[in-house]
Amino acid sequence: MAAEQRTNVQLIDAWLEWLQHSRGRSERTIEAYAMAMKKLREFMENRPLLEAEPAELELFCSLWLHKKGIVARSRVPYISAVKGFYKWAKASRLVSDIVHPKTGRPLPNMMSLANAEKLMWGPDLDTFIGIRDAAMLALMMGCGLRVSGLVGINESHLSNVQIEGQLRMVLKVTEKGKKDRLLPVPKEAEMLLRVYMAHEEMSEIDRDLPAPEGRQVDRVLFVSVRSTKLTADLHRGENRRLTRKAVNDMIKRYGKRLDIPANELHPHAMRHLYGTELTEGNVPTAAVQDLMGHDDIKSTSVYTHLAARKKFSAVDQHAPLAKMKTPVSELLKRLPPSS
Known part of the structure; x- marks a missing residue:
């Protein structure tokens, strides 16, 4: 044969x-x-x-x-x-090449939508730190950012564009491979960013970056409020930039308080959620690839496998069993009422 x-x-x-x-x-x-x-x-x-x-x-x-x-x-x-x-x-001369897949490292779980919502309500919006943290969480969930891209943002990376007569925020982010990409910022994240940048405490923080002659001064976006290693006169400019460890610690701190499973408390878990939700929303794979900054579309195709919710919904509504009376209907009557 x-x-x-x-x-x-x-x-x-x-x-x-x-x-x-x-x-x-x-x-x-x-x-x-x-x-x-x-x-x-x-x-x-x-x-x-x-x-x-x-x-x-x-x-x-x-x-x-x-x-x-x-x-x-x-x-x-x-x-x-x-x-x-x-x-x-x-x-057997059935294929021309031998492939060698590897185990790789254990990967973080995707954060569930319910836990992502709980996490967004974790920060105290009556405080500067709470607003800063909420803005960071919103960007990770709403833009699928890697943590390296998040902490590397400066104010100049944010700009406005006209979309159907409305001003919308766009983010230029530099991540893996030092490649830039432009991302639309969701309205919720944009509002939190604007409140954060306009906060009175921001005006008291020296976060200016050295600028070449003739260029406008740029500023670090996400800042630390204290340093255990630097004196006050050195805790400024680039030294004010929040670290990746600080972001990871922040996520775990809120998540632990909210009883979110530890294996979901990682920036990449939110990135996986972003990719999966886009795919479940029928966003074309090429568009998801562009939004997530994948070099190879094969890296994006995994979200087709992760986006199972629509498949279950389609089967529950349209498969033959959904359109007939089955013994399950009678069995359900025997179950005790849920508490």
């Missing part, structure tokens, strides 16, 4: 049979590899396994498996299965 005529299941069965009879692998190994390849078929969404690209397999072995609850150290058999299958496919 020609390779192009064989289904994914037939190819996997042929490989597993070869492992068992030609390589003498144990029944337990065969079962583990079969389970791993079943997950790979799920990830590929019925596309031919022989058409998988290395970036896709890296994605499967890292973030996708992580979202399925499989931690880094437990991904080893999955990676061994993927490597073994494509090595066999290469030897």
